[in-house]
Amino acid sequence: MTTELVGRGAETAALDRLLARAADGAGSALLLWGEPGIGKTALLDHAVGAAAGSTVLRCRGTRMEAGLAFAALHELLWPVTDRLDALPTPQAAALGGALGRTGEPANRFLIGAAVLSLVSDLARRRPVLVVVDDVQWIDEASAHALGFLARRVASDPVVVLLAGHEEPATGPWDGLAALEIGGLADDDARSLVAAAAPGADPALVDATVRTAGGNPLALHELPTLDRAPADTPLPAPGPPVPIGPRLRRAFRDRVATVPEPARALLLLAAAEDRGDRHVVHRAGAERGVDDSAWDDALRSGLLHATGSRVEFRHPLIPAAIYDGAPLGDRQAAHRALAAALPADAVEERAWHLAAAADAPDEEVAALLELAAAKSLRCGAGPAGARTLLRAAELSPAPAQAARRLAAAARAAWEAGHAEAARQLLDDAERLESGTDVARASSGLRGILEFATGIPERAHHHLIRDMDAVAGSRDAVQLGSVAVRAAWSAGRSDLQQQALQRLLAVDADDDPALAGQLPALRTLWSCYDRAGGPAPITPAAARAAADRLVSVAWELLPPAPLVQLWGVVQPVRDLLRVQAAALRDRHELAALAVVLAQGAVLDLDAGRWGAAEAAAVDGLQLAREVGADHVATQCHGTLGLLAAARGDDGAVDGHARWALEVSAPRGVRALSGAAYWPRGRAALFGGRPDEALDHLMPLARPGHDAAHPTFALLAAADTAEAAVQAGRLDVAATRLAAVQDWARRSGAAWAEATVHRLQALTGGSGTAEASYRRALDLAETAGTPFEQARTRMLYGEWLRRARRRSDARRQLAAAAAVFDRLGADPLRRRSLREQDLADAPPARRGPGPAAGLTAQELRVARLASDRLTNREIAAQLLISPRTVGHHLANVYPKLGISSRTELARIDLAGDLRIGADARGR
Template sequence: MWGDPGIGKTALLEHAIGAAGDFTVLSCRGTRLESGLAFAGIHALLWPVLDGVDTLPEPQRTALRSALGCDETPVDRFLVGGAVLALVCRLAEQRPVLVVADDAQWLDEATAQCLAFVSRRLRTVRAAVLLATYEDPACGTWDQLPAVEVRGLDDDSARLLAAATAPGLDEVSIRRTIRAAAGNPLALAELALTPPVPGEQIAVGPRLRRAFTARIEALATSTRALLLLAAAEDRGDRQVLQQAGVDAVAWDEALRSGLLGVQGDRVRFRHPLIRTVVYENAPASERKAAHRLLARVLSGRNAEDFGTRHLAAATDNADELVAWHLAAAADGADEDVAGLLEKAAGRAQARGGCATAARALGRAAELSPDPADAARRLARGARAAWEAGQVDLAREYLLRAEELAGEAAVGELSEGLRGLIEFAHGDQERAFRYLTGDMRVVSDQDTAVELGTMAVRAGWSAGRTGLQAEALRQLGGRADPLLFEPASGAVVRDDDLRLDSWRVTPPAPLCVAWGVERSVSEALGRQIAELRRTDSVTALAAVLAQTVTLDIAQGDWSRAAASAEEGMRLAEEIGADHLATQCRNCLGWLAAVRGDEQTVASLAERSREVSVPRGVRVLTAAATWNLGMSALFAGRPEEALEHLSRLTEPEHDASHPTFALLAAVDTVEAAVHAGQPDAAEPHANLVRDWAERTGAAWAVSAGHLTRALLTSEPEEEFRLALAVPGASARPFAHARTRLLFGEWLRRARRRTEARAQLGEAAATFQRLGATPLLERATSEQELTEQPRGAAHLLTSQELRVARLAREGLTNREIAAQLLISPRTVGHHLSNVFPKLGVVTRAELSHIDFDGSMRLTR
């Protein structure tokens, strides 16, 4: 549920809890202070059922205990999500389970992702999840969950609520209250007690603040101090507040005011806006005093003269909350507190709390007296923010660090982060400049190689062979030879492959071009298994995006689709636009070969929106290839050729040598069927040259296939294409060769041989789900059958041509649909007319094709 503050979401959640009957209820509430503490929400949620954690399998138990702070083992977010899911499922076997999370917009990122993971997998379990947040969840963590907007009350309902809240309110004040509240129930309830001043036009927000302020100021000083302490504590821990020395009189008045409530050991403001007003209206000195008091309580030190510096120096392993309270209480720069926050950030990052670490390091930088320390912490914070998917924050930290220490120093401190961000989100040529620049300043050689490798990839992504060559030159002999694209002169040997790290793994399309997809796929599979045991979401998304292309080439389309969906979801969650687009293009390729033209067009449009403005030609080329394949397999070769020719068109947004090579067979087939064989020659030469240079099985086979398509005596070339050792490892390409060979055999009236080739092709297309080519193979198989019944008058192909001509299609349109030449269409019609006894195309509309094959009038 989502809607404005005060709109009634909490009331609805409380009603659901009250109506839950014999359910096991697990609830938590997000708070501002804990929004930076990884898994704080999960801790609150599972507190009543912690005994059940020990019943989980060992890996899940260890991961969950680590997330809850009971173990120092690094957190695996995927295992934590699985552990929470398993625990809920076990509870649901005994009683239905209701999971409730209020103020979900303030849940820490780790908890939010965990709850989203669990929620999407409870469809067959006796469990329900209810979440309440301010923002529309359509574009955030909860985007895949059903959502309902909680809207304001209508005027009649608002009148009833205002009258019930303040029975003595006059009609004029009620109208003013309804108008000012705009249907917000909390605003109605509060404004009814302090009605708007006549004639004022103030938004609900300021009105609520004014109403709350009036009620707060009417309380005793000690009660206001209690409210401020509760607002600063922000976790609702009653024990901490009581240890701070709050007297019973203040407690009683706070509870009577209705602003504060107690449920067991938890203290809650009736609405988060009350907490905001209490905190923001308090003088800065009082806020700082409240945070100092809380720091002393949480650290177990209650001496009145215990100072901030003493605490920071004495608590080397202080709780993160203590560090945050000390930071909030700081009057200015304080290296001790900054150091304490930096240590807290390290512990948070070890638990998988990258967002928490980024926030802590940012605050530590603000408290750093030495600009060099501040720059270091900002650079580290930028790296943590980047890993957490907070790109804007990472950029902000980098800029602030550069103002303090300069670009070169920050490039070293952040390990070339600005180039990595630009590569993943921005302009590729700018990314190249950043990466090569930082490559020269970092001291660690492994980091330098990684940055150089990414620079090569930036040049490749931009379709700029000059940039790629420059980065390769700077890398010297340290470059993976798979990074050399078709326009270069390198040759790859199997023992040259370097696949130890995901950061230096060459782009998947180049691996496919070199014909080493199986080796690379196995290496990436091992990397995925390792990454799933960590919280490296960015790395996992990158590797998943790579494996999709390799799985497609090897014919494992089901796994490819699953990896593309997961990779795209992860990339979108962390804001990695280019990785998401790479996965989107792979899904577009699958849609093209499966005949889903609408999906191809939609995905291609979204891809171009990202890639064209940023100069990521590799993504534009992939989307353009998909459009070309889609048109080709739908029987529109001219349109297909128009798309595919752009891959070799200099300076076009889609011009890219690797994708021009991979799409060469499609381009040649489109040109042949469009009656433009001359346009096919450059693309046929491209794949043949690559085959001669590399000996890659797919390229050798494709070279024979393109010769077969362009020669009048193609049989030997077809057979050579099919016989290349290793060519069958790419089942789609191999089946396509059989289809084209079968079509030629059928036209040569060698029906028995044609049926054999077409049958093999059809079986593969059916397994893969390549619907357009399956239909084409099946149609060709039918043409090899002997005609039956009245249809003896015409051959199968003549019958097809006649039916299409009856519908008013031109010879060229019929040729495009049947993948034959317009001249062949004319030849068939010249045979059809005398057989049917007609002399014009118009008369074909009166032929009974389904019966006697005679004129019906």
């Protein structure tokens, strides 16, 4: 049976609906959130009471265990650990390791999968209700396992109910359904006060309602504090944090009425924070607390015990007890608790001793460092960083403090807290030399600068710290990032310097790395002494990429270089595997980088939906962790997508954001990546001169956006715009650049581009052979968008050659690809050309345009849209002089003399263009 909660009809009805759905076989998850004391725990109790016939698993977070990996999961699953053997062997081993039953190392994915399998197995017998209270104090490792469970119970009769203080905008509860629990209405508040204090003075009731602001805990406790606790039933546990100073003082006054030995016991229980009655009992015995003190504490109504557990009436009480005790008493309590812990409770002892310390203590700092190492192995980066920070505070020697601060900075960075990492690193460097800090942080200074600052400065730090870090793996990682930094800056001289240092690393101390180093050297040997891309065959690059199945992201070259070499697929597959692993380990900074790189390669491979999803996710993560340059790369990818889709406003927005970050910091690669979408948008919109304004700076020495990689990648766009604008000299220059790269690399995309540009710029006698060869090579390269562009240009050439049937086939195939990808401007262009190929004579209608040829009508329509002769010529692939000739014929046929008059004529009904017209 459940008790009706005053003023919570809507909330209890929502919970009842979830339980009813579970009884019918449909699972769900819900997070209740709101301020402390608002009644979340009472609602959870209602659900437990209403879940008749269900298996109930329940736990709650505590302050002391927030840094202990899998502590909450241990509490939740302890009643059903006998079922672990029924799980698949890898899952059973992983979950057994998390629960302390085996020595299996933590694997977050397997642990999450094991929890899901265990709960699903229980649900085959009867519905399962999982209740987790105070999620804000759930340890990070448990939170990710529980979040994994909550997102995957829809097909099982399972309800997961969570309660916490904050809206789940980010973190492990992101994406879950949430219900905010607000304060009670005044009438309901008065009813609750009347139930808590029957016959209370009306003035007291009014004062309580005003003070509590609809908070049920305050409404229940304030008017009853002067009543005998033993005579009242224990309410459901409330929130762990006091709702305000008045209620806090009220509980302190209550504690003051308890005899001194019992107060000492209450302080021990408040400081212990885990509810372990045995530990509190042993610590109390140390301090002379006897059975009579236990009796007094239990009779006070503030504390109650069940089996091996001891709990406060609600978590506000321990906060009031602890905060109200003198510092010396709190320290003594922590020392007693540390002495009472079992020998294997290293982390708990370390934190109790840290809380008791009032001066630097190397022994305690060392214990905390051990505890942090365990947290980091479990993937609990923020907890590890906090533990290392406390260890640094207790370190007597500046060198030890600096080392621990630097390690904390690295942990914070890997957990996605760039600003905190930078501050910790600054603090470490103020205490000790850069060399020692670089070793302890694994060269974090250069990594941070690469992610957010000036690439040339990042290069300096990274090259310097290669000699400081311990082990060849760290040195290779820093060297690889140094090459990337120099590449980003467009500094081939610095890139050569970093590459030489990277190739000189001796990896004899790391056999796995030694096996991978030849492949890394192959991939990174990408620039010659002249500063241009160096030759590397696709076969060699593919073989190298296939060998790097487990390397960190820092060791991989940037995605645009992978595009140049034409080995997109193996590296894209590698990045996909890495992204899954980084998500599992919750390494947000690295995940943002990998998503941004993968988005570039997905775009190249024609997987535009995946590219957009990865770029959006990467952008969000990059903003969260403060990785500005990663965010800029995501903006570049999204800009290219917007350009292909004809969304000029989005292109401009992405480009402006990117340039505001990249240009002042000298990140030429990212500036080039911002100019390119603007050029494409103008090209696809029929504005070739504007396109050249954006594209030519990529190859202009000294320009902020000049970068050899992006100049090559955008060469086809630049040449096509140049042809349309009548700048054949520019087109020839870009063709020569791609020819040189194709000759040296053998990359299929480059050879396909060469043949396409030769068809555009060469004589008609060789155009068809060039187009056909370009189509074959584009298919080999796996670039469907570029292959469709070639088909469109080939179809236009065929139409002008009056081979209409062949033209229709090419144009239809191109339009289908553009339609699938969402490249609307080029789809429309292909359909217009296809319509012209369908109808050699003009199809005349009764309107004012009767008598115009198909091409004249097309020119007239574009001119009526106020396009210039040059812009019309670019769209129709004719000369501006020919446009003028057509307009000279159009005007007398329509009986007008100017473009102004042309704009007033409705030309829409006179020539049906597109699929609809062809179908009629």
